Amino acid sequence: MEELRPLDALNAARNKNVMVDLKNGYRYVGKLKSFDIHINIVLDDAEEHYGGEIKRKLGNVFIRGDTITIISPA
Amino acid sequence: MEELRPLDALNAARNKNVMVDLKNGYRYVGKLKSFDIHINIVLDDAEEHYGGEIKRKLGNVFIRGDTITIISPA
Amino acid sequence: MEELRPLDALNAARNKNVMVDLKNGYRYVGKLKSFDIHINIVLDDAEEHYGGEIKRKLGNVFIRGDTITIISPA
Amino acid sequence: MEELRPLDALNAARNKNVMVDLKNGYRYVGKLKSFDIHINIVLDDAEEHYGGEIKRKLGNVFIRGDTITIISPA
Amino acid sequence: MEELRPLDALNAARNKNVMVDLKNGYRYVGKLKSFDIHINIVLDDAEEHYGGEIKRKLGNVFIRGDTITIISPA
Amino acid sequence: MEELRPLDALNAARNKNVMVDLKNGYRYVGKLKSFDIHINIVLDDAEEHYGGEIKRKLGNVFIRGDTITIISPA
Amino acid sequence: MEELRPLDALNAARNKNVMVDLKNGYRYVGKLKSFDIHINIVLDDAEEHYGGEIKRKLGNVFIRGDTITIISPA
Structure with missing residues (x-):
């Protein structure tokens, strides 16, 4: 997750394990x-x-965005 | 629920049992x-x-979106 | 309430008794x-x-939408 | 308050006593x-x-809309 | 504060004392x-x-609007 | 802070000490x-x-706007 | 962080250590x-x-913006 915009970082995490708080x-x-x-x-x-x-x-599971605080690699 | 965008996943769940928290x-x-x-x-x-x-x-039941945290298969 | 979009379901409930939580x-x-x-x-x-x-x-009674969680038949 | 849209109902209540919760x-x-x-x-x-x-x-009194739950006749 | 729209009422209160809750x-x-x-x-x-x-x-004092409930004459 | 719009008041406070609650x-x-x-x-x-x-x-310090209640001179 | 707009200040902090509350x-x-x-x-x-x-x-870590209060140098 080292791209130019925050959503690029999520894109790089596709198909990888993440933690969503x-x-x-x-x-x-x-x-x-x-x-x-x-x-x-x-x-x-x-x-x-x-x-x-x-x-x-x-x-x-579908997680509604406005309930999320952070997303990080698991 | 393995499509490209989150709403595609909901679309694939139509007419199936889900849990909405x-x-x-x-x-x-x-x-x-x-x-x-x-x-x-x-x-x-x-x-x-x-x-x-x-x-x-x-x-x-109609559920207002902004009150939802997650949707998952039941 | 079995139409294609959620608001269609509300439309079908017009003039019927509902519970709004x-x-x-x-x-x-x-x-x-x-x-x-x-x-x-x-x-x-x-x-x-x-x-x-x-x-x-x-x-x-007028109920402001952003305060509603669910609407269901009464 | 029996018109087609919710704001029509508020319009019909102009100059009448209401309760705002x-x-x-x-x-x-x-x-x-x-x-x-x-x-x-x-x-x-x-x-x-x-x-x-x-x-x-x-x-x-001016009441900001996003703080309101219901409006009903007084 | 008896004008047609709520913001007209605030306009009429300019330079007058108000309470902001x-x-x-x-x-x-x-x-x-x-x-x-x-x-x-x-x-x-x-x-x-x-x-x-x-x-x-x-x-x-600058008061951010989304934190306000009511404004009334002081 | 006596200008026509609230943001004019913030503009007049640039480079001055303020309290942000x-x-x-x-x-x-x-x-x-x-x-x-x-x-x-x-x-x-x-x-x-x-x-x-x-x-x-x-x-x-960067302060996100939606978390602010008031800004006043310090 | 001394630029004209708040986002300029974040831009100047790229690749530096920050605290996000x-x-x-x-x-x-x-x-x-x-x-x-x-x-x-x-x-x-x-x-x-x-x-x-x-x-x-x-x-x-990806941090959703609406959950943030302040960002400051670490």
């Missing part, structure tokens, strides 16, 4: 499949974490 | 009938869950 | 008279519910 | 003088209510 | 010098109130 | 270097205050 | 790689801090 304290870990300019995200093979524990395996 | 902790489980670019959602045969319990059967 | 826990039950793209809603013969109890009879 | 629990009761598409509102002869009690008489 | 419970009382369509406000000879007490004299 | 209770005091229509702000020689105490000296 | 109390410290008009940020060699302690080393 939400404003409500939940974290989703999975393979980044797609995103858009609103930072809506789709992960594949995703797990839901809360309070340091895995809560659910979700397969794929 | 809200910022207030409520979850709605039902068949995805329609959505728009604001991620407003209509589910059919929907159930409302809270704290791990089914609270109500709702038939169909 | 707000982010602050209040619920308004009444006949759906009108709505717009912001999901601003006008109900007729409306009742205000909170904590499972009817609090007030309101006649008609 | 805010997200922070305050209620303003007064004569509806004007509104705009953001649902910014001006009331005349307005009273501020909180917790079921009248707190202040305000004369007229 | 914020979402966080603070109130600013001063002479209305200017405003814009976002309801950003500049007051002159302003005082900051909280919990019914004057906290500070501020001279003039 | 945030929604989260933090205050930044420093020399106003620049701002834009979103009320994003850059201060120079800035100090961070919280609960009436100086917490940090920051040199310069 | 979020609304939820988290702080990210790392090298500023990119930003956009929404103040979405990518940091490299980033650390996550909370309550005055380093919680995680993240390598690079």
Whole structure:
């Protein structure tokens, strides 16, 4: 993730494992499949974490962008 | 849900059962009938869950997009 | 509510009784008279519910869209 | 308030007494003088209510739209 | 403040003393010098109130519109 | 800060010391270097205050506009 | 960070170490790689801090702009 604009960094992370942290304290870990300019995200093979524990395996998941705080490599 | 853009993933989930989690902790489980670019959602045969319990059967339900955190297969 | 876009579902509910749940826990039950793209809603013969109890009879009520979580048949 | 669009309902309420409830629990009761598409509102002869009690008489008051939950006849 | 649109009411209040209440419970009382369509406000000879007490004299103050609930004559 | 529009008042405060209060209770005091229509702000020689105490000296600081409540002369 | 507009200040901080504080109390410290008009940020060699302690080393991280309060030199 070292490109010129923030969305270039997300583009470089496609098909790689990322952690997506939400404003409500939940974290989703999975393979980044797609995103858009609103930072809506789709992960594949995703797990839901809360309070340091895995809560659910979700397969794929659509995450609404305005609920996200950070996205980082897993 | 493996298409190029996040909304393609929602499109692929039409007429399938999904879970929609809200910022207030409520979850709605039902068949995805329609959505728009604001991620407003209509589910059919929907159930409302809270704290791990089914609270109500709702038939169909319109969910305002800005209250949603994630959407995943049920 | 089985049309192609979420607002079609609201259109099909015109003049029918609906429940509108707000982010602050209040619920308004009444006949759906009108709505717009912001999901601003006008109900007729409306009742205000909170904590499972009817609090007030309101006649008609304008509900600002950004305060709404879900709309479902009553 | 039985017109085709929600703002028509507000238009029909001009110069009538309305209650405006805010997200922070305050209620303003007064004569509806004007509104705009953001649902910014001006009331005349307005009273501020909180917790079921009248707190202040305000004369007229400008209410910012994004703080409003509902508007109903007083 | 009896004009056709809400911003006309603010315009009529220029150079008069107003109270501006914020979402966080603070109130600013001063002479209305200017405003814009976002309801950003500049007051002159302003005082900051909280919990019914004057906290500070501020001279003039710029108030960001999205933090405001109501504006009324002082 | 006595011009026609609120942003004119900020313009008149350039290179002067201002206090910027945030929604989260933090205050930044420093020399106003620049701002834009979103009320994003850059201060120079800035100090961070919280609960009436100086917490940090920051040199310069970029403050995101939507987190600001008021800006006043220091 | 002494240019004419706030984004010029961010531009001048590229490839330098910055602290990014979020609304939820988290702080990210790392090298500023990119930003956009929404103040979405990518940091490299980033650390996550909370309550005055380093919680995680993240390598690079995408931070959604609307969750940021301030950005300052580290």
